[in-house]
Amino acid sequence: MTHDGFLADLAAIVGSEQVLAPGDAAAYLTEWRGAFKPVARAVVRPVDTEQLAEVVRRCAAADVAVVAQSGNTGLVGGTAADDPRRQIIINLERMDRVRAIDTDNATITVEAGCTLASVQKAAGEAGLYFPLTLASRDRCRIGGNLATNAGGLNVVRYGNTRDLVLGLEVVLADGRVWHNLSGLRKDNSGLDLNDLFVGSEGALGIATAAVFKLFDPIEQQVVGLFGLEDPVQAVRLQRRLNGASGHNLTGCELMSRQAVELACHHIDGCDEPFERPWPWYLLVELASSAKGDWLAQIMHDVVAESGFNAHDRAVRVATDDTAIGALWHLRESLPPAQVAEGASIKHDISLPVSRLPAFLARALPAIRDALPGVRPCPFGHVGDGNLHFNLSKPEGGDDDAFLALSARAHDVVHDIVVDMGGSFAAEHGIGRLKVEAMARYKQPVELDMIGAIKRALDPDGRLNPGVLVPAPDRGRRTAAASADDTGSGDRTARDARQA
Known part of the structure; x- marks a missing residue:
């Protein structure tokens, strides 16, 4: 089918105004982080499941791949279509009921x-x-x-x-x-x-x-911000607070000094929280749907039992909405502050909570040795072991020159993470950014299982090709399918990637 005939078929399903040519689709072809330059044959915007399903059927008949996109806020290139001849983007934003x-x-x-x-x-x-x-x-x-x-x-x-x-x-x-x-x-x-x-x-x-x-609405809430010398203190505080509150710890965020410093420098409403800077900060929230104010008392009790004083310069406790919002504003300002500072190499890793301090003790000096002048800005969800081990460029450094070091940085950080039993992809996904890391770090049997599931549900590789697993070689599909019958095709491809 001709290019115009195929797009006319899609327009008959969703309406001509909902099939956007690349020149009219800049908002959908701009990747959130800027690491990819998406290209696609068209952007199609169905309004319901029936339209979407019919679009997918027409694409299957025309041997066209589809990349699903919703808010386009991904951080690993998961919706960055990369074939202007054979791929369309299906954007779901009109399906918002x-x-x-x-x-x-x-x-x-x-x-x-x-x-x-x-x-x-x-x-x-x-x-x-x-x-x-x-x-x-x-x-x-x-x-x-x-x-x-x-x-x-x-x-x-x-x-x-x-x-x-x-x-x-x-x-x-x-x-x-x-x-x-x-x-x-x-x-x-x-x-x-x-x-x-x-x-x-x-x-x-x-x-x-x-x-x-869904859950019952929050009736009581208390937030504490602590200045700490060591991440070990953060791990112990979160365990103590979770137990004392009856597992009503809802938020637990570790922030490095460098990350907080950037937020205070770049983002309105962010100020140094204590009279002196601390190497680490821990933001914790207790919340419950039960009425009362007993969580505030638990926070104060744990503060005292942990060697802090409620009036100490190293702890702030907030119970009203304004004060709580101000403390959370500091944490939520860390990502935009890093953007404002310039080039940043990002890592989304996880470890058992107990191993986070040991990871930081290994990874911080290792990355400083590998990238002289780098400014590590780790922060993240210490309550579940997920850290964003992000790296800001050296002061006065060139953005492009620093980003060119990404592969070296990833190897250093991910090697340590995997060696310690952690994951190189905690909550952002694999996308197109980390497919090679999958091949490097995942067990061969795990890659085989993932590949088998992909082939079972998407045998022609038309759904988001290149994400999670490498995109199929269109010219060798028949040969690959024959190799799969003996179980050797996926291993051969994987071994080539690892080499």
């Missing part, structure tokens, strides 16, 4: 194009609480949260996105639709396919809607 709220079942059913903030708002208006929260809540969308199994600031209490999902609606590679929006809290009638699709980055199917758990 809240389909249902079941207050007795405490669930909400929403479409993938809903912003995270709009889902939080809808839950609140129904007298309930949706706990997933990210700094990008006003722009990121549910489809991306599902695709990356987003974590965020409340993971220590409520879990990742996967832990909140009770059901999905998914369009498969051949255009069939799997409907599983029952909202069941128990269902052992087969494999848990929800878990298979959450975190698969659009490479196995396109999630178009989801049923999420």
